[in-house]
Amino acid sequence: MEIRGKKTLITGAASGIGRATALMMADRGARLFLTDINPEGLEGVCSEIEERGGEVCLARVLDVSDYQAMKSLAADIHSEFGPLDILANVAGVALFSQVEDMTHDQWERIVNVNLWGPYHGIECFVPEMVRAGRGGHILSVSSTAGIIGLPWHVAYAGTKHALVGSSEVLLFDLKKHNIGVTVVLPGAVNTGLVQTTVINADADACEKSRQLFSRHALPPERVGELIVNAIEKNRFMVITSLDIKLLYFLKRTFPPAYRMVLRFMTWGMDRTLTRKTFPGPA
Ligand SMILES: NC(=O)c1ccc[n+]([C@@H]2O[C@H](COP(=O)([O-])OP(=O)(O)OC[C@H]3O[C@@H](n4cnc5c(N)ncnc54)[C@H](O)[C@@H]3O)[C@@H](O)[C@H]2O)c1
Numbered sequence: 001m002e003i004r005g006k007k008t009l010i011t012g013a014a015s016g017i018g019r020a021t022a023l024m025m026a027d028r029g030a031r032l033f034l035t036d037i038n039p040e041g042l043e044g045v046c047s048e049i050e051e052r053g054g055e056v057c058l059a060r061v062l063d064v065s066d067y068q069a070m071k072s073l074a075a076d077i078h079s080e081f082g083p084l085d086i087l088a089n090v091a092g093v094a095l096f097s098q099v100e101d102m103t104h105d106q107w108e109r110i111v112n113v114n115l116w117g118p119y120h121g122i123e124c125f126v127p128e129m130v131r132a133g134r135g136g137h138i139l140s141v142s143s144t145a146g147i148i149g150l151p152w153h154v155a156y157a158g159t160k161h162a163l164v165g166s167s168e169v170l171l172f173d174l175k176k177h178n179i180g181v182t183v184v185l186p187g188a189v190n191t192g193l194v195q196t197t198v199i200n201a202d203a204d205a206c207e208k209s210r211q212l213f214s215r216h217a218l219p220p221e222r223v224g225e226l227i228v229n230a231i232e233k234n235r236f237m238v239i240t241s242l243d244i245k246l247l248y249f250l251k252r253t254f255p256p257a258y259r260m261v262l263r264f265m266t267w268g269m270d271r272t273l274t275r276k277t278f279p280g281p282a
Helices: 016-027 039-051 067-081 104-132 154-173 203-215 220-233 242-253 255-274
Strands: 007-011 031-036 055-061 086-089 136-141 179-185 237-239
Touching (some): 007 104, 016 031, 016 039, 016 086, 016 220, 031 039, 031 067, 067 104, 104 154, 136 154, 154 179, 220 237, 237 242, 242 255
Parallel strands (some): 007 031, 031 055, 086 136, 179 237
């Protein structure tokens, strides 16, 4: 789909992948509607876009897990600008934890932001796109944890797997309306998330795992580029790193080897985050 002139909503636009996508979409001539829970970050990205000659039609600070806030954003956009052309659900939060260390608030936050957030976007904006009959595109940022059972990701992986499943249904359901669907599965990306991910482990272990993570992380601009490309070329699944592509291939073609890799990954994570010596993968 041609991006120029398209009305595009991006959630989580203040930082990382959302910010990079917003800048790239602005450079391609999209008319942007940007949201985030972080007011300073949102203001910063809007100024950057305007300095580059891009168009921000509306920016609003909101929590994507708040249905009333999303509903009122949709009402305002629809009454002033009409239906969207492109919806990009990017906002998300992360948590690394063993299941026995998680509080109920942590479970709830992950589900509310990562699952209800995108569902609110789809519920509030897609029916209007369908009724308008002008086609469009819906994109949701899932994660490697959306296709692989990453250790220490029990709640996060649940929400991200759900996004892959719902995106697959929408891919076929919305085809007749000429609305394309993309689900993005990033590996490690060097964004604000590296620092804000809650890790239920001691401070030294957290620091070590943040360093390990950022060492092999992609810059968010690269993921923004892949996202814009996927919308333009109408690609369904975007896996951002080769190692994840290989692991996903292994999962589908040779499950015993996949299970062995996961046992090693779990053992490695356990060792890094609990700093205990384990005899080897269980
Ligand atoms: N960084 C990675 O390695 C990585 C890997 C896989 C998937 N992802 C996914 O990519 C997406 C973007 O994350 P990122 O890496 O750019 O992180 P980031 O922290 O840089 O950006 C996330 C943005 O979402 C916003 N946000 C958080 N909670 C919100 C809420 N309740 N309502 C509205 N906005 C909210 C934050 O303020 C922030 O601006 C997330 O869905 C994340 O799960 C990231």
